[in-house]
Amino acid sequence: SQIKASSKARAKAVDAALKHLEQLGIIEQSAALSPPTVRARYSQTARLAIPPQAIHGVARHLGRDSRRARLLEVIAASGDEGLPVQKALKLAEVNRQVLTTLVNSGAVEIIEGWARLALPPEAVDEVLIDLREGYKQLRALELLAEHGTMSIDALREQSGIKSADVKKLAEDGLIEVYESPIFHDVLANRDFIPKMPPMLTPAQKEAWQPIEAQIKAWQWGKAQGHTFLLHGVTGSGKTEIYLKAIEQTLAQGRDALFLVPEIALTPQTIRRVAERFPGQVAVIHGSLKPRERYDTWQRIRRGLVKIVVGARSAIFAPLADIGLIILDEEHDHSYKQTPPISPPYYHTREIAEYLAKLQKA
Template sequence: VMRANYRKILVPITEEAKKLKIFKGEPLDLNEVSNLNTIVEIRKLIKNNQAKIEYLVENKAKKKQAAIYLLTKTKVEYQEILKGLRKTAKKQQALLDNIVKKYHEYPKFGSKIVSELDVSSSVLRTAVKKGWLVKKEQEIYRDPLKDFESRKQKNQIKLNSEQTHALNSIGKSIQKKEAKTFLLEGITGSGKTEVYLHAISIALEQKRNALMLVPEISLTPQMVKQVKERFGDNVAVLHSGLSEGEKYDEWRRIRRGEAQVVVGARSAIFAPLKNIGLIVIDEEHESSYKQNDTPRYHARDVALLRSKFHKCPVVLGSATPSLASRARAQKGRYELLLLTKRANQKSLPKVDLIDLKTVEFTGAQFDLSIPLVDAIKEKIAKKEQVILLLNRRGFASFMLCRNCGFVLKCPNCDISLTLHKDTQQMQCHYCGHKEPIPRKCPKCQSEKIRFLGTGTQKVQEELEKLLPEAKILRMDVDTTRRKGSYKKILDGFGDHKADILLGTQMIAKGLDFPNVTLVGVINADTALSLPDFNSAEKTFDLLTQVSGRAGRAEKTGRVMIQTYNP
């Protein structure tokens, strides 16, 4: 958004150049020149120092303006005008009546007057013509948080002894203005968020600002809601799910010092906050804090640099810290703070491993084992909710010809194409290449082709057959392309409009739904077999995180993990 559009223009320098036909009295826009003779002429002018090229910078994101109406007279004068108005001018009467009764509420936005009094904008134009009101344009901010209605009563949460100890250590660092790094390792549901929020309060009391990072946009709605409930309009959000205008406005609000707390995904680490008193990185082990294309950076490293600059502590929070952070904590480079109990004193959910080599499957596909489906049915019968994780989107992983063994691959990436049933296409998940679903093998023309593997779409179809009465919401890259779709899906699930939330790793972290009592992992091996040196560590992180979504309130939770490598 901050990147501007550039226009190249040719500006005449000498008097005789100004009189030339190509300029027509004003600079020439070079983007519109395509005639060869003109180009030759332009080159000559530049060579002879008769003209020069200049760059015009134009902003891409625009300010949002709204009409505001100001009063021009005293209350008594308006009463006089109202008396002298003809009886038939009902709408004008309503407007003047409103001005007299709510004199102190003006200046008012035009949209507000129109909706309150049910008058058309022509009435306002007449009022301006007659000199009753003056119209001005005023900038208004786009508010990405307008849909987050906050609860009226503030829940005062009492911290337990471990949380209090952690908070005291962080609080001392904030007050002493020392650049110290804390690793807050707490099991899922141990109330790390409460520690963050209390620590942010301490920073604000010291008249300093706070920056909080979460790994994914899907987490921001829930986290933003909690932060917004606590700190109101002082909160700004920055992540890639905002529209360009919203990003531009939020950025400028932060720059102008109108927001004291910033919540966002990794790019928010560059928010133009001054006087930072605390930086929090939630789920610090997450690989999404690392930007893999230029400019390459790791949000955690940038946070440590900013902490030195602003002399403030950094809190890295996680249930499964990355091995690098954990090692540093054990060597004493970071201070380790442990939360070993769940905040509500409940025990962690029981985890069952289901060995897919020996178990019976339901349905035609080999995706869902009988024990898992029975457990889902049992929970739905009790009106409880289920989260299912499968870290692969799409319908089937690849197309295989049973005659010649041909697998359809992407022409650019040499990786097998994935079947997407809703768009009726084969798609590459790396470069986005798409092509129609083949009916015959492109190599040997045989019709014996099969689609193997599984993805979230296929599992959804399978579940709908097995559990026709259950409502299922799916959350992956394909269902969350539209702006606001994350919040819509999560709110719908939170309001129990669905029994099952099926999704990729987006649903594994940070979400808090009290009614979820069963978490099922459809295939835990998808991440294990990735060619990545820390794939085992990542799989452990993901399974621990998703297990922590179960039994977070009164009801006890259960976790079932299907795997070929128990």
């Protein structure tokens, strides 16, 4: 049909018409054509993350002859544009570990190119005719329609397209290319095997029923902030109730906070949640390095995770829509921040109760 006519053919026809008008002296090229509006990056870029006036102080701290200082100076010389990571490493004659050190210190940030569809997913079929000779480009569009957004590197790897293909798709208005910092996941290097939930015992079912009813009431707009006290000795199965509540909360499209005393935030606790909800968990605790804390905070704020597990300070995690707050061992004294710990002073339970009312959790 005319509606599905090839945009490539239309573009060629327009180009031919414009060229003919230019030859006749009716128009000038500068008056008819505008500069490209898309300038894409297709690799990771290293960019300064501190004010330019702070460079000398940081370099002096690192030492003029150090590899880190040399790499910092190379990246700083590139200005706001930054440098492709591989080029920066080559110019400074250092390895990736040196760059990682600067990133962890907060002096440098890594920017990655991302792509998303510039047209509705259902409209992808309409460009089949245009791309009948470009299978890899079509595959790239199908991947974006499936995943929503993808890093340029991942898109190239899975579809087989090249940088020129990405640029062409962007210039044709089929995809949008943008940049985003890379935020480190402290759980990224740990292997978690997804596990199916076990069957509830009769006692667990009895405890779960009123909690489930409250969570399901959200979808009807009837739920208000509500508090449940779950009592049980160690090993009685409370954690499974917590995990089931998180599962139902996520099914409603909301976020969950799982707070535990600092001493109870063990690798086993984290593993149990992460195995149940792989790729959806962030962890906040006092042992995180400044850069890890910043990256974790940004991942939460940008909606990259739906569950936060942590000690008392995790109550301030910037989850967009908190539907569930769990305080395990809520009587524990560590939930109350008091001197000699530095301010602010607060009781996590009181803040949790306030948040529950505020967000109807």
